Amino acid sequence: MNAPSPFADHILPVLPQPYLVFLGDTTEPGYAKTAFGLRDWARDMCVGEYACSPDAVSAGLRAMTPAEAKAAGARSMVIGVANPGGVIPESWTAALVEALDSGLSIISGLHMRLKDSPVLREAAARSGQKLIDVRVPPRNIPVGTGRKRSGKRLLAVGTDCALGKKYATLAIAQAFKERGINCDFRATGQTGIMISGGGMPMDAVISDFEAGAAEMLSPDATDDHWDVIEGQGSLYHPAYAAVSLGLLHGSQPDVFVVCHQPGRKTILGLPDFPLPTIEEVIALTIMLGKRTNPDIRCGGIAFNTSDLSAEQAEELMARESERLGLPVADPIRKGPAFEALVASCLGDE
Amino acid sequence: MNAPSPFADHILPVLPQPYLVFLGDTTEPGYAKTAFGLRDWARDMCVGEYACSPDAVSAGLRAMTPAEAKAAGARSMVIGVANPGGVIPESWTAALVEALDSGLSIISGLHMRLKDSPVLREAAARSGQKLIDVRVPPRNIPVGTGRKRSGKRLLAVGTDCALGKKYATLAIAQAFKERGINCDFRATGQTGIMISGGGMPMDAVISDFEAGAAEMLSPDATDDHWDVIEGQGSLYHPAYAAVSLGLLHGSQPDVFVVCHQPGRKTILGLPDFPLPTIEEVIALTIMLGKRTNPDIRCGGIAFNTSDLSAEQAEELMARESERLGLPVADPIRKGPAFEALVASCLGDE
Numbered sequence: 001m002n003a004p005s006p007f008a009d010h011i012l013p014v015l016p017q018p019y020l021v022f023l024g025d026t027t028e029p030g031y032a033k034t035a036f037g038l039r040d041w042a043r044d045m046c047v048g049e050y051a052c053s054p055d056a057v058s059a060g061l062r063a064m065t066p067a068e069a070k071a072a073g074a075r076s077m078v079i080g081v082a083n084p085g086g087v088i089p090e091s092w093t094a095a096l097v098e099a100l101d102s103g104l105s106i107i108s109g110l111h112m113r114l115k116d117s118p119v120l121r122e123a124a125a126r127s128g129q130k131l132i133d134v135r136v137p138p139r140n141i142p143v144g145t146g147r148k149r150s151g152k153r154l155l156a157v158g159t160d161c162a163l164g165k166k167y168a169t170l171a172i173a174q175a176f177k178e179r180g181i182n183c184d185f186r187a188t189g190q191t192g193i194m195i196s197g198g199g200m201p202m203d204a205v206i207s208d209f210e211a212g213a214a215e216m217l218s219p220d221a222t223d224d225h226w227d228v229i230e231g232q233g234s235l236y237h238p239a240y241a242a243v244s245l246g247l248l249h250g251s252q253p254d255v256f257v258v259c260h261q262p263g264r265k266t267i268l269g270l271p272d273f274p275l276p277t278i279e280e281v282i283a284l285t286i287m288l289g290k291r292t293n294p295d296i297r298c299g300g301i302a303f304n305t306s307d308l309s310a311e312q313a314e315e316l317m318a319r320e321s322e323r324l325g326l327p328v329a330d331p332i333r334k335g336p337a338f339e340a341l342v343a344s345c346l347g348d349e
Numbered sequence: 350m351n352a353p354s355p356f357a358d359h360i361l362p363v364l365p366q367p368y369l370v371f372l373g374d375t376t377e378p379g380y381a382k383t384a385f386g387l388r389d390w391a392r393d394m395c396v397g398e399y400a401c402s403p404d405a406v407s408a409g410l411r412a413m414t415p416a417e418a419k420a421a422g423a424r425s426m427v428i429g430v431a432n433p434g435g436v437i438p439e440s441w442t443a444a445l446v447e448a449l450d451s452g453l454s455i456i457s458g459l460h461m462r463l464k465d466s467p468v469l470r471e472a473a474a475r476s477g478q479k480l481i482d483v484r485v486p487p488r489n490i491p492v493g494t495g496r497k498r499s500g501k502r503l504l505a506v507g508t509d510c511a512l513g514k515k516y517a518t519l520a521i522a523q524a525f526k527e528r529g530i531n532c533d534f535r536a537t538g539q540t541g542i543m544i545s546g547g548g549m550p551m552d553a554v555i556s557d558f559e560a561g562a563a564e565m566l567s568p569d570a571t572d573d574h575w576d577v578i579e580g581q582g583s584l585y586h587p588a589y590a591a592v593s594l595g596l597l598h599g600s601q602p603d604v605f606v607v608c609h610q611p612g613r614k615t616i617l618g619l620p621d622f623p624l625p626t627i628e629e630v631i632a633l634t635i636m637l638g639k640r641t642n643p644d645i646r647c648g649g650i651a652f653n654t655s656d657l658s659a660e661q662a663e664e665l666m667a668r669e670s671e672r673l674g675l676p677v678a679d680p681i682r683k684g685p686a687f688e689a690l691v692a693s694c695l696g697d698e
Contacts (some may be wrong), residue, residue, distance in 0.1 A: 054685045146587030146622055208552035210591040238495030238641050242559035242595030249587050273495055273640075287633070291622075292587050 013189060015132065015197045016076040016105050018045045018071035021061060024092050025053035026081040034109060035059040035080030036189045043197045047072040049080070057081070066095075066102035076105040076132070078194055086111030097123045099228050105130040109190025134193045137205045137213065141184040144211030144250050146292050151221030154299065154345055155233030155253035157285050161240060161277050162268055163261040164304035164331070165231035166192050171331035172257065173228040175342045183226040186217050188247060192230045202232050203243050210243065214250025227251075231259065235284050236276040245288060252292040255299040255345050256285055262303055262316060278324060299345035300327035364481065364546045365424035365454050367394045368411060372525045374402035375430040383458060383540045384408040384429030390519050391544045391588060396421045398429070401444040406430070415444075415451035425454040425481070427543055436459030454479040458539025483542045486554045486562065493560030493599050495641050497564050498616050500570030503648065503694055504602035505580030506634050508624050511617055512581035512610040513653035514682070515541050520680035522577040524691045530576040531644065537596060541579045551581050552592050560591065563599025576600075580608065584633050585625040586616060594637060601641040604648040604694050605634055611652055611665055627673060648694035649676035 019042075021035050029036075038046050039059040048064040051057075059080065067078060077099040088096075090109060096106055100123040108114050114131035115121060124131045154172065156165040166189065173185040185192070187199030200217040202210065218227040229251050233240030250271045258281050267273040276284075277286060282298045289296040301324065305313035313330055317337055321328040329337035368391075370384050387395055388408040397413040400406075408429065415426060426448040432438060437445075437459060445455055449472040449493050457463050463480035464470060473480050487660075503521065505514040515538065521533040534541070536548030549566040551559065567576040582589030607630050616622040625633075631647045638645040650673065654662035662679060666686055670677040676693045678686035 144588035146619055203555075203557035205556050206552075206556055207556040207592045207595060208589065210556045211588050235637075236640060238598050239493035239560050240557065241598055241637075241640075242591040243556045245594045246591030247471060248589055270495055284636070288584075291585060291590075327403075 006317050012030045015107055015134070016035060016130070017195065017197055018047050018074050019107070019194075020064070020066060020074045020077040020099070020104060021046050021049040021059055021080040022077050022095065022099070023049055023051040023056045023059065024079070024081045024083070024089070024095070025051065025056050026083060027057060027242065031058050032057045032059065032081045034078070034082070037166070037191045038078065038080060039196055045197070047074045050077065050099075052092060060233055066099040066104055068340050070103045072105055076107050078107045078111060082110060088112050088114070088117060093117075093119055096120060098126045098128045100124055103127065103129065105132060107132045107134060107194060109134045109194065110252075111135065113278040134190045135201045135204050137201055141205060141209040141216060142212045143209060144215050146249070146252075148252065148293070149215070149218070149220045150223060151199065151218075151225040151227065152255075153227045153229060153251055154255045154257065155220055155248065155251045156259050156302070157244065157248070157256050157281060158231055158234045158259040159236070159278065159281055160234050160261070160264060160267050161237060163208055163259055163264065164302060165259045168257060168259050168302035168331045169228050169230045170195070171334070171338070172342060172345065174224055175338070176228065176346070179342070180249045181226060181346070182222065183228060186229040188217070188232050197228075202247055203240070205246075207242055207246070210246025211250035214247045218251060234267075234276070235281070235288065238270065238273060248285065248289050249292050253289060253296055254293060255297055256289065257299050257302050257341070257345065258282060258285070259302045259304070261307075262305060263307055278320075298326060300329065300341040302341070303328055303330050305330045305333065361539050364456055364483070364543065365479070366546050367396050367423050368456070368543075369413070369415060369418035369423045369426040369448070369453060370395050370398040370408055371426050371444065371448070372398055372400040372402065372405045372408065372430070373428070373430045373438070373444070374405050375432060376404050376406060380432055381406045381430045383427070383431070383543060385427060386515070386540045386544055387427065388392075394546070396423045399426065399444065399448075401441060415448040415453055421451045423453055425456050427456045428459060429484055431459060435498040437461050437463070437466060442466075442468055445469060449473055449476045449478045452476065452478065454481060456481045456483060456543060458483045458543065462482070481638035483539045484550045484553050486550055490554060490558040490565060491561045492558060494565050495560075495598070497601065497642070498564070498567070498569045499572060500567075500574040500576065501604075502567055502578060502600055502602045503604045503606065504578045504597065504600045504652070505608050506581055506593065506605050506630060507583045507608040508585070508627065509583050509610070509613060509616050510586060512613065513607055513651060514608045517606060517608050517651035517680045518577050518579045519544070520683070520687070521691060521694065524687070525575055525577065525607065525695070528691075530575055530695070531571065531573050532577060535576050535578040537566070537579040537581050541556070548579075552589070553597050554595075556591055556595070559595025563596045565589045567600060578602065583616075583625070583630070584637065586587070587619065587622060597634065597638050598641050602638060602645055603642060604646055605638065606648050606651050606690070606694065607631060607634070608651045608653070610656075611654060612656055627669075647675060649678065649690040651690070652677055652679050654679045654682065
């Protein structure tokens with residue numbers, strides 16, 4: 001994940017790295033997923049962490065002030081925590097202004113835009129630093145064309161939202177790189193964008209340009225190059241399927257991996273909607289995906305087994321792999337099953 | 350189409366009617382589709398037409414100045430013509446300012462926003478009139494929920510874009526009303542919105558809210574009420590399928606009508622993409638649509654036979670109806686085939 005930005009030769013913006021990770025005054029670890037994601041997947045891009053309360057959660061990075069982070073080479077401070085409603089609370093303002101005045105830009109994935117704060121706009125203008133809202137897509141997204149692009153692409157799809165597509169694709173991209181494969185992780189959500197330093201916030205794109213945005217995210221590449229594209233939503237999600245289909249059509253994947261959390265029976269937050277089966281997701285993804293890539297195939301299944309013991313997980317994944325005739329692995333637990341999944345994605349027998 | 354606005358009790362905005370139709374200095378009838386649509390489907394809402402050049406196209410309405418239109422009861426001037434690029438040319442400015450100063454609001458479906466013109470903003474402020482860009486969706490669109498709503502819904506789907514979904518649904522809504530059925534046409538594109546006085550510009554909605562926007566467009570209604578919803582794009586369109594799927598999921602239609610232009614072999618503007626067959630569109634619409642309405646069914650097929658003679662069209666539609674086992678009709682030509690299509694949509698045997 002620590003290669004030079006894949007976006008350097010590209011029209012998408014590049015985030016100023018390395019980062020200082022901001023934890024605010026957030027005490028609930030569930031709201032610090034971005035900070036933990038940065039720690040897990042972009043640690044070499046994080047010089048340290050900064051909180052504005054002694055009770056705040058920690059991502060286990062070295063604590064430092066914005067001035068110390070600047071001296072250590074940081075170019076921006078990333079807001080690594082969310083809070084209910086996605087607003088920027090008053091209690092953070094002094095720390096954000098301090099960072100700007102210390103020579104760091106601010107990067108946010110919150111719903112509320114940094115640029116909507118007059119205080120921050122003024123501090124940014126005074127310090128010459130940037131306010132970067134990664135949920136705001138670029139202005140120059142074209143309408144999709146469906147044109148076949150060179151290079152290879154892998155896309156994560158899912159039985160639902162929020163069950164591990166980002167971690168699965170980050171782990172697969174890492175495994176590809178460890179095998180010496182020329183590969184880029186392509187982020188489609190705000191945390192992924194912060195981790196990789198660029199990407200496309202697919203859920204914030206105007207629907208007419210959704211497939212075009214996905215085409216822009218994974219441009220023509222050399223024949224041996226892989227784009228490993230973070231998935232979004234589910235084709236079976238009654239609210240978000242439009243995002244998933246635009247991403248599928250525009251990504252024109254050669255291979256997809258189905259992400260699933262065993263034990264989840266209904267769509268998150270929508271108990272009247274049963275989760276689709278893995279077989280249904282495979283069949284529908286092939287049916288729809290072949291519109292822009294007739295050779296699309298399923299590389300295997302990524303399970304999020306965080307609720308299970310190691311033995312339970314291993315037993316379940318072996319049984320499901322046998323039943324489906326495809327590799328099933330937990331990208332966090334890794335192991336031989338994950339190696340088989342990676343090999344299957346690459347088409348190695 | 351001339352009933353009181355269906356949006357009066359609704360959160361969507363209502364356009365000020367009746368209209369003066371503005372034709373600018375446009376000489377090419379192909380660019381006057383909005384004006385012709387208003388003439389054909391909202392004639393009672395149009396007091397007249399106004400051009401700023403003697404060479405401009407005519408929609409056959411009574412020519413009058415903005416001041417005369419105001420005196421005749423008009424509340425707004427609708428821009429009824431487009432031009433390449435969707436910009437508002439300098440040559441229109443004086444006429445638009447004249448309309449504002451005469452006490453008419455301006456309604457536009459062009460890409461360039463009226464509110465981006467300082468001259469128009471100033472004239473609107475001076476005259477107390479509104480600048481209404483119908484391509485701009487409302488700000489309060491919620492995320493979709495998939496919750497089953499009361500009342501009945503019909504949606505147009507298509508083998509492609511631009512082959513008659515708007516005219517088909519307008520004709521079906523008109524036929525429903527002629528049968529005494531409690532019914533509203535629900536517009537999803539700019540011309541439809543101008544015709545009906547309200548609606549949702551589905552292709553301009555942020556993708557995360559696409560299904561939610563469709564849910565907002567056809568709210569709970571009485572059990573005997575029908576929403577007849579204008580379709581957008583095609584599930585098989587490599588650029589616009591996201592719009593079509595969000596609209597399908599959010600509309601949760603009981604009945605859909607497949608719109609098709611006989612003779613069209615490939616997607617408009619994308620000659621590498623073969624048109625799907627009607628049977629493919631029926632099967633995929635049912636497969637995806639049943640996620641939010643398990644009882645979804647195909648009511649029949651609407652053909653755009655404008656390229657064929659009356660005999661050719663009749664012969665082809667009879668043959669296709671036999672082959673598909675469903676009514677096939679041209680909603681512009683009407684006749685017994687169209688009556689059969691309307692009856693099938695209503696579930697009358």
